[in-house]
Amino acid sequence: MMIVVSAVIGTVVVVAARPRTAPPPAAPVVVTPSKTPLPAKYVVLTFDDGPDPAYTPKVLEVLKKYDATATFFEVGKNVAKHPELTKAIHAAGHSIQNHTWAHQDLRHQTASAFRQQVQSTDEAIRAAGGVVPTCLRPPYGGVSATVRQRAKALGKELVLWTIDSRDWSKPGSPAIVQRVLTGVRNGSVILLHDGGGNRSQTVAALPQILATLKAQGYGFRTLTC
Ligand SMILES: [Zn+2]
Numbered sequence: 001m002m003i004v005v006s007a008v009i010g011t012v013v014v015v016a017a018r019p020r021t022a023p024p025p026a027a028p029v030v031v032t033p034s035k036t037p038l039p040a041k042y043v044v045l046t047f048d049d050g051p052d053p054a055y056t057p058k059v060l061e062v063l064k065k066y067d068a069t070a071t072f073f074e075v076g077k078n079v080a081k082h083p084e085l086t087k088a089i090h091a092a093g094h095s096i097q098n099h100t101w102a103h104q105d106l107r108h109q110t111a112s113a114f115r116q117q118v119q120s121t122d123e124a125i126r127a128a129g130g131v132v133p134t135c136l137r138p139p140y141g142g143v144s145a146t147v148r149q150r151a152k153a154l155g156k157e158l159v160l161w162t163i164d165s166r167d168w169s170k171p172g173s174p175a176i177v178q179r180v181l182t183g184v185r186n187g188s189v190i191l192l193h194d195g196g197g198n199r200s201q202t203v204a205a206l207p208q209i210l211a212t213l214k215a216q217g218y219g220f221r222t223l224t225c
Pocket of ligand 1: 048049099103139140
């Protein structure tokens with residue numbers, strides 16, 4: 001009896017697999033956090049020093065209008081003051097990463113102060129947005145062998161930039177636009193600011209930057225480390 005049952009099962013399997021005109025099996029379920037495939041030609045937009053109630057919502061508005069995603073390197077004490085902004089950034093699909101608690105130059109911190117600057121920011125971002133950062137952008141681009149080693153010990157990868165808009169110096173929005181678009185190439189990491197001072201020039205520059213990059217075929221990627 002056992003042999004007969006096996007034969008029947010075998011036949012059923014062969015019949016089901018035989019027809020060559022049958023449609024291909026359904027595609028496997030692909031689990032991806034991204035709604036769309038990663039663009040092959042891309043830039044990484046980064047906004048530092050926020051969140052800021054005056055400018056972050058405006059930056060978010062422009063990004064949404066141009067269907068662009070960005071990475072926000074946030075200052076922990078600002079997150080603690082405005083957790084709703086961090087939450088909104090996360091909800092809009094952007095990446096939120098660590099820019100220290102009080103914008104300290106990490107080259108001049110004791111080991112315990114370094115840890116406090118990074119971990120308290122992690123905790124504020126996690127509490128506000130539910131995500132723990134994996135990237136760390138050292139304020140002022142301040143990197144040393146010790147900074148690298150301490151960051152690594154905390155599970156953080158240091159991320160700088162390839163294009164500095166110098167928007168913090170308030171050179172006027174045309175100059176910000178020009179600095180970003182001059183020399184942009186595939187994979188550029190663009191430094192802008194949504195906090196830390198008056199960022200109205202950055203907000204004003206953003207539509208032209210995004211419109212031009214899109215017209216040149218660039219997409220936008222966000223950072224995870
Ligand atoms: Zn900064």
